Amino acid sequence: MNSPLQQRGAVLIVALVFMLIIAVLGVASMRNATMQERMAGNNxxxxxxxxxxxxxxxEAETAMTALSSIDFDGSDGLYLSCPxxxxxxxxxxxxxxxQRDSVGWKVIGDxxxxxxxxxxxxxxQISATIDPGASLDSDRTISTQGYYRVTARGFGQSDRTMAVLTTTYRREEN
Structure with missing residues (x-):
């Protein structure tokens, strides 16, 4: 039989190993939770x-209603798409x-x-094109349509976050 003096300390070593395993799991869980919180904030x-x-x-689409009287001269966010x-x-x-500076961009009113x-x-303003569905009869006028490309960019709460959207808008010319 083993004497009680030889068995002392075995429980302490087992308990320390379990505590080490629990600490590693706790640190890993905290890192995981922190990473998920950062991802949610970025999202x-x-x-x-x-x-x-x-x-x-x-707002740019709303501004399109007044485009017949606007000159696309490269100011106030109005440009020509030159090939x-x-x-x-x-x-x-x-x-x-x-480019992060706002030179040449139109800031929204709201x-x-x-x-x-x-x-x-x-x-x-994209150059007017001939309507591909129009008749080719020589005595008929071929209608042209106005095409516009809108490029918009929005910023998040962080100054490092930017989303850029581009859309093409078509309207019948009068």
Whole structure:
């Protein structure tokens, strides 16, 4: 038989091993929870930026109703979509959506809460094209349609979050 002096400490070692395992599991669980919280926060920020960009698209579409009297001269967010990349005309030099400065962008009129910057948009007038469904009779006038490209960008709560949306808008010319 073993004496009681030889058995002392075995329970302590087993308890320490179990405590170490529980501590490792606890740290792993906390890291997992922290990572999930960060992902949820980033997802919320991207969603806010997307909604802000949607608001800018909607405002640009509303502004389309007055386009017959607006000159696309490269100011106030109104540009021409020029096929020649070397064209240096002011009306053809729309801003790059990746640039963080707001030069050349039209800031929306409504104040969107909880964003780092207000959403912005530009409208590009695409050259009028012939209606592909029109008749080719020589005595009939071929109607042209106005095409516009709207590029909008919205920002989230963080200044590092930006969502960019582009849409094409068509309307009948009078």
């Amino acid at each position: 919320k920020d991207v969603n806010i930026a997307f909604q802000a960009a949607e608001a800018a698209v909607r 020649d990349q070397t064209d240096t005309t002011t009306a053809c030099s729309e801003p790059d959506w990746q 104040d969107i809460p909880d964003v780092s910057r207000q959403p912005e948009y530009i409208i590009e």
